[in-house]
Amino acid sequence: MEYNPQEIEPKWQTYWREQGTYAVSDQTDKPKYYVMDMFPYPSGAGLHVGHPLGYIATDIISRYKRMKGHNVLHPMGFDSFGLPAEQYAIETGQHPALTTRHNIETFKGQLDRLGFDYDWNREVQTSDPQYYRWTQWIFQQIFDSWFNLASQKAEPIADLLAQFEQSGNGEVLAACEEDTPSFSAEEWAGFSSTRKDEILLKYRLTYVADSIVNWCPALGTVLANDEVVGGVSERGGHPVERKKMRQWMMRITAYADRLLNGLEDIAWSDALKEMQKNWIGKSHGAELDFKVVGKDITLTCFTTRPDTIYGVSFVVIAPEHERISQLTHPDHKTEVDAYVEEAKNRSELERQSDVKRVSGVFTGSYVVNPISQEEVPLWVADYVLAGYGTGVVMAVPSGDERDFRFASHYGLPIPPVVEGTPLDEEGKVMEANPTKDGVMYNSGFLDGMSCREAILAVIEKAEKEGLGKGKINYRLRDAVFSRQRYWGEPVPVYFKEGIPYLLPLDKLPLELPTIEEYKPTAQGDPPLGRAKDWLYEGEHPYELTTMPGWAGSSWYFLRYMDPQNQEEFCKKEWSDYWRQVDLYVGGTEHAVGHLLYSRFWTHFLHDRGYIDFREPFAKLINQGMIQGESAMIYRVKDSRQFVSADLKKDYDTSELHILIDTVDVDNSVDLEKLKAWREKEFADSEFVPSADGKFYAARMSEKMSKRKYNVVNPDYVVEKYSADTLRLYEMFLGPLEQSKPWNTQGIDGTHKFLKKLWRLFYDDQGNYLVNGKEPKPEELKSLHKTIKKVNEDIERHSFNTPVSTFMICVNELNGFKCHKQAILEPLVRLIAPYAPHITEELWAKMGHVESVHVQEYPSWNEEYLKDDAIEYPIMINGKKRASISFPVDMSQEEMKAQVLADATVQKWLEGKSPKKVIIVPKKIVNLVV
RNA sequence: GCCGGGAUGGUGGAAUUGGUAGACACGCAAGACUUAAAAUCUUGUGACCUUUUUGGUCGUGUGGGUUCAAGUCCCACUCCUGGUACCA
Secondary structure, three states, X not given: OOOOHHHHHHHHHHHHHHHOOOOOOOOOOOOEEEEEEOOOOOOOOOOOOOOHHHHHHHHHHHHHHHHOOOEEEOOOOEOOOOHHHHHHHHHHOOOHHHHHHHHHHHHHHHHHHOOOOOOHHHOXXXXXXXXXXXHHHHHHXXXXXXXXXXXXXXXXXXXXXXXXXXHOOOOOOEOOOOOOOOOOHHHHHHOOHHHHHHHHHOOEOEEEEEEEEXXXXXXXXXXXXXXXXXXXXXXXXXXXXXXXXXXEEEXXXXXXXXXXXXXXXXXXXXXXXXXXXXXXXXXXXXXXXXXXXXXXXXEEEEEOOHHHHHHOOEEEEOOOOOOHHHHOOHHHHHHHHHHHHHHHHOOHXXXXXXXXXXXXXXXXXXXXXXXXXXXXXXXXXXXXXXXXXXXXXXXXXXXXXXXXHHHHHHOOOOOOOEOOOOEOOOOOEOOOOOOOOOEEOOOHHHOOOEHXXXXXXXXXXXXHOOOEEEEEEXXXXXXEOOEOOOOOOEOOEEEEOOEEEEOOHHHOOOOOOOOOOOOOOOOOOOHHHHOOOOEEOOOEEEOOOEOOOHHHHOOHHHHOOOOOOOOOOOOHHHHHHXXXXXEEEEOHHHOOOXXXXXXHHHHHHHHOOOOOOOOOEOEEEEOOOEEEEEEEEEEEOOOOEEEOHHHHHHOOEEEEEEOHHHEOOOOEEOHHHHHHHOHHHHOOOEEEOOOOOOOEOEEEEEOOOHHHOOOOOHHHHHHHOOHHHHHHHHHHOOOOOOOEEOOOOOHHHHHHHHHHHHXXXXXXXXXXXXEOOOOOHHHHHHHHXXXXXXXXXHHOOOOOHHHHHHHHHHHHHHHHOOOEHHHHHHHHHHHOOOOHHHHHHHHHHOOOOOOHHHOOOOOOOHHHHOOOEEEEEEEEOOEEEEEEEEEOOOOHHHHHHHHHHOHHHHHHHOOOOOOEEEEEOOOEEEEEO
C-alpha cells in the first residue's frame, strides 16, 4: 500500500464536510481565537498559486489553535462587488450577479481541494443583499452621526440638533464643512426645515459635497486617492483627471488623530504603520493671515516654518484657487487667465511627470507680511496644490528648495534668515537650507533665537495680535464614497428638494434594480440612471451612484461572527466574545486603502456603542507576493524574425511574452509547442537560433498575470503531487512575509518527505509496520525536540522552519527504523496542521475513529531532552582546537581545570597559560592566550 | 529626494539572546538495486591551498570600529526592493 493522495484527499475532504468537523461551535467556555485572511475578489481567472500562501498559513494557525484547545473562527468569504464583473457585463450583457456566482463556485472548489478548514456556513459575500443590507445600515448610522471634537468621538445627530435648538452652533466643536454659517438658537428656530437639513448635512459623518475628485474617463467613475497610483488608475492604468463633482463623502479626516494614535495598540509591521502615518500626514505649524494690498481680502497661508517669516519674499497661490480672479490686477488678467486655463487642462500624469518644471505668473497684486509688515508680490504657480492646507503658501526661498528654484528662475529676492544657510562671496544664498538647526538672523525680534524657539514666538505673537494661529494639518482627505457604477451597494437614501434623507429601516435592503445595459446613460448619468421607477414612494429620486469597493470590506470581519442574523449586523454578545481579529493575513497592497477604512468604520461603530473595541485587527502579517516566472522572446523590429535571447544585443528588438510552458529548464524554447500555442502569430516567423542550435528565451520574475502568460494554477500541482505537498511547499519556500518567485524546482523535496512519512507506517510491499514496542531514549528525544521546536516556531508565526524540523525528525526515525505507535501518534498530531489529509489517513490507520484535527496538539517533556553531558568546542584565540564533553551539572571551576589539563589543549597552549578563560554555559569554552 | 525592508554556497533558505556560519531542501557528482529507465537508498558537495591527513588559509554586499567572540551591535558607503512625493 503506497501513499496515494489522489484517493485519500477527496475522501477526507468529503468526510470533513459531511461530519462538520470544522463547524465553529457556540461553546463560549473555551478561549477564542480569531484568524482571518483578506477575502478575495472572485475574478474569472480563478485561484493562482500566490493566493493560497496566506490561506495556508492561517489554516495552519487555525488547526494548531483548535488542537491547543481554542474555539477558533477561521472564516472565508468573497469581496464580490467590483469592476471586472461589470466590465464583463458591459461587453456581454450578462448580469454581474451571474458571473460572480459562477466565479465564486470555481474559487470554492479550488479552495476545498487544498483542504482548508473553513466553516462555509459562515461565508459572506459583499454582493449578497442579505449582507449589503447591513452595509447600508452602517452607512445610515454614519449619516446619523456627527463628530464631536470635544469628546473626540462620533455622536448621534439628535444630540447636535438638541444643542442647536438650545444655543445655536456657536459653542459646538464639530468636524464640519468650512462654509458652515454660525447661528443662534433663535435663528435656528427660524430656518425652514429644508434649510435645517441642509445645515445638518454639513455636520454629518457622511455628506454630499462638491469636491475635486479623481475622475477616470476610461473607467467612467471617480476613484479614491488610494486607487490612483502615480497619476493613473490602480486598476487598468488609465489616466486620471481632476474634476469637480457632487459626491458622497466620508469624513475620515475627523478620525485622523484617532487613527494615528490607534497604531500604537496594534501589532503591525513598522513598515505598514509608517505607511499609514505618512498617509495621514500630520504636520504641526501655523496659519498666518496675509492682507491683500488695496483689497478687503485676507489670504491665509499654512506653514510648518513660521520662524522663517522674515525670509518671505513672495506668496504663491494655487491656480485652482477660487478667488484668483478677484486677486488679479487688470493689467495681468490675460497672463493669469491663460496660466489658470493651461493648468486646468494638464492631467495629473503630466503634472506629476515634470515636477522639476518651474512655471508661474505674477498676479500684479501685493500682500502684507503680518509680522514684518513688508509688502511682497503674489504669484500663481502650479507647484502649490489647492487640496492641501489653504492653497496659498508663503514662500521662503532661503529655506525651501521649491521656493528657491522658483525665486531663482524669476529673479525674486532670497533673503537668508537662518545661520548656516550656505552663502557665496557676495553673500547670496547658494542653496536652500530646510533644516531647523540654527539660529535666526535678519529676523527682527526673532534674532538670536533658535528655530524651535522662534516657531513658538511667532505663533504666540500671531495669536495675540489676531494675525493667525497655531495649526495642525493633515494630508489625509475625506474619502469619496460615490462610484458611477452599477455593481456596488445602492446608497440607502432618497432626495427631496435636493436634500438626502434616509430610507426607513424596513425598506432595507435597497436592492439593485434590474437594468438592460450597464453603460452610463446618454446624459452621462451613472448606469442606475437607466433603471425604471428608481424612485422612493413613486416620486423621490434615489441616489444614482453606488458605494465604493471598500464599503463592504470595511466591516466583514464582524459579519463572520454572526452571519445569518436577520435582526442586527452582528449581535453584541458575539462581538463581545470574538472581539478583534487576533491574526489577519493579507497583501500589502491594502496598506492605506482597506486597512485604513476598516479601522475608521470600526472606530465609528465603537463610538456609537455597537461594539466594544476600537481596532479591528490586533496583529497583521503581510504575506509576500509569489511572483510568476515570465518568459520573453525577442522580435527584430519591423520584421517577422525572432532572435535567440543571447543574440539580442546585436539587434534592435522588441520584447514579447510567451507561454512559460513552452520553455525548457535550460531556457530553450520548444518551437513546435510555441507554434501550436499561437499558430497564427508564429506560423511564418523565422527563428534565429543560438550558436548551439537552440533557440533561447529570457526569464524574469514578475507579478502573475493572465497577460504575461505566467500564471500557475494550484490545481495542476494538486493533481501532479497532492494538496499536502503544495501546502508544505508553499510554506517551505521561505518566510511568509517575503516575496519570492514561484518555481517548482524544489517541490520534489516536500513530496518526498510525505512519502518518507508514509514509509514509517507501510513498507513497499504494503505491510503495516506500526508496533506497540517501548520507545528508546534517542527516539523520544528526537520526537520531543521536534515537538518543542515546532510549537515555539508556530507561536512566533514562523511557518517555514517547522517544515524543516519535520523532515529532520522523519529522517532520524527512518534511521532508527522506528515504527513505534508511541512515537508515531504524537508525530502525526504534530504534522496535522500542515498536512491535514495524509495525517488524517494515518491517524485512522492507527485505529482511531475521531478526526486527528480535534485531538490535542502534542506538547513536549523536558525530561526526554535532558543531556547527561554536553560537548563543548574549545576555542584557543578564536580557533577551534579541541572538543570536550562535560556533565551538565559540572561547575565552571571543574570544567576550567579539566580544559587546562587536557592533552590536546596543552599541546596548543605550548606551555603558556591563558590570560582568560570564558565558559558560556551549554555553548562554548574560549581561551585567550 | 524622503521613509521602510533587505544583501548568507550553483539555487531557495536556516542560524530565536553576540557563542562551532551554511541546518533543511533543490541541484550536481559517485555508488547500490535494475537488462534499462523511473522510483528508492547510501555517500560526497562554501572557496582556495596542502605532502595523503583528524592539516592550513579565506569566507555572510564594501570599508572601518566595538568585543575573548560579530551574519547578528556601532559608523560610513554600494546595490536591490517596497512605499511615497512639488504636502509648504
